[in-house]
Amino acid sequence: MSINIGFGIAGNFALHLEQAGEASDFALVKTDDEYAPKGIFPFYIKGSDGFLGRNCINNSYLYLPSNENLNVQMEPEIALRCELEYKNGKVKSVKPLKFAAFNDASVRNDKTATKISQKKNFSTGSKGLGNEIEIDKFSIGGICDNYSLVSFLKSSNEFIRYGECAKLSGYSYFYEKLLEWIKDKLNTQQDYAVLENLSKILSDANYPNEMIITIGATRYEEDGKDRYLKSGDICYVVAFDHTKFDLQSITNAIKDGLKLPSSVSILRQEVR
Numbered sequence: 001m002s003i004n005i006g007f008g009i010a011g012n013f014a015l016h017l018e019q020a021g022e023a024s025d026f027a028l029v030k031t032d033d034e035y036a037p038k039g040i041f042p043f044y045i046k047g048s049d050g051f052l053g054r055n056c057i058n059n060s061y062l063y064l065p066s067n068e069n070l071n072v073q074m075e076p077e078i079a080l081r082c083e084l085e086y087k088n089g090k091v092k093s094v095k096p097l098k099f100a101a102f103n104d105a106s107v108r109n110d111k112t113a114t115k116i117s118q119k120k121n122f123s124t125g126s127k128g129l130g131n132e133i134e135i136d137k138f139s140i141g142g143i144c145d146n147y148s149l150v151s152f153l154k155s156s157n158e159f160i161r162y163g164e165c166a167k168l169s170g171y172s173y174f175y176e177k178l179l180e181w182i183k184d185k186l187n188t189q190q191d192y193a194v195l196e197n198l199s200k201i202l203s204d205a206n207y208p209n210e211m212i213i214t215i216g217a218t219r220y221e222e223d224g225k226d227r228y229l230k231s232g233d234i235c236y237v238v239a240f241d242h243t244k245f246d247l248q249s250i251t252n253a254i255k256d257g258l259k260l261p262s263s264v265s266i267l268r269q270e271v272r
Contacts, residue, residue, distance in 0.1 A: 003057060004046045004208040006127070007198075008077075008104050009182075010116060011038035012172050012216025035172040037216060039195040040185045041116040043104070043127060045205050052117060056126035062105055062235060062269040063125035070122070071228040075104040075217035076151035076163040076237045078171075079129055080138075082182075086207050090199075091186045094179050096138040097210075101130035101149065101237040101265040104214050105229070116194045129212070130237060130267035139175050144168050146243045149218060152236040152254050153227065159255055162224035162235075163217070165247050171216060182213065233271040240264045 045052045064072055079102035083095040105126055107119040120126060136143050150165040168174065173181050191197040202208070229235070236254050241263060253260050260266060 003044060003055075003129075003212050004210060005202075005205055006042065006044035006057070006212045006214075007040050008043055008116075008120065008214040009037045009040055009216045011036075012178075013166070013170070013218050037173055037181065039116075039189060040182070040198055040213070041120065041194075042196065042198075042201055043117060043120040043214075045201060046208075047205070051121055054121055054124060056121040056124060057129055058125035058269070059128050059130070059267065060269060061125045062103065062128060062229065062271045063123035064229065064231065064271065065107065065122040070110055071108045072105055072122070073108055073228055074151060074153065074162055074224070074235050074237070075106050076149060077102045077104050077214040077217050078149055078168060078239060079212050079214045080135075081132060082211050082213060084207075084209055084211055089203065089207075091183050091202070094183050094186075096135050096179070098132040098134055099144065099147075099239070099265070100132040101239040101267045102214050103128040103151075103235055103237050103267055103269060104217060105235075108228070114194070115196060117196065125269070125272070128235070128237075128267045128269045130239065130265040131262060133239070133263065133265055138179065144175075146241045147239050148242045148247075149237070149239050150247065150250065151218075151224075151238065152251070153224065153229075154234040154236070154255070155230070155232060160223040160227070161221050161251070162227070163237075164219045164221055166218045167242065168239075170218075174215075178215065229271045231272055235267070235269045235271065237267040238264060 080096045081098040085093040151163040153162045
């Protein structure tokens with residue numbers, strides 16, 4: 001399950017940025033329409049000399065920052081493993097191959113961060129990827145039509161639903177509209193405000209032919225909105241076929257530690 005480059009999308013689910021207290025970070029970023037995502041950020045670049053070169057994906061443990069004053073929140077998302085094709089130094093096509101549950105855990109209160117990426121790769125366990133599911137076609141009528149995403153947090157004295165249960169079709173941009181937007185941003189996004197020049201990042205990374213891109217965090221439940229992660233917590237992010245499972249059966253299975261089939265993408269991370 002190799003990853004050469006990892007990107008994330010900010011603001012692709014209505015009201016998430018407002019809940020996370022990050023809407024003001026994007027005050028200078030103008031979008032084509034009010035529902036458009038705000039931009040793309042890198043969270044891992046294999047071989048990079050800076051902090052983004054640290055492999056931050058750990059599918060078993062989430063390691064908190066060494067600075068104990070930094071607050072970290074789970075960000076439940078869907079990740080797409082995509083094939084990239086280039087022409088004349090520009091991205092020609094983005095083809096999703098697989099999808100999975102993902103935790104794009106983020107620091108909320110780092111006042112020194114000037115780019116989103118600085119809040120993303122904070123340890124060797126900043127991120128986690130669930131088991132991947134093959135995509136038949138990334139369009140209406142495909143497998144993703146039937147999937148929903150939900151997240152939970154378990155500790156010694158609580159079990160809460162952390163993020164709302166949301167259908168993947170609830171993303172502001174999805175399917176062909178999302179792919180066209182991603183391709184455009186990879187080719188045109190400049191170093192501006194909290195965003196970075198993506199074309200330069202791809203060039204410096206020798207034009208990787210595959211990427212993981214996380215397509216935006218869902219909204220938080222009331223219990224998860226201000227609940228920062230602590231050592232001993234267990235994070236769960238689950239993508240499930242809502243035509244085969246209902247939310248209650250998924251909740252019970254996670255709470256009771258029951259085994260679910262591989263058609264359910266599950267990420268389980270112990271916080272340390």
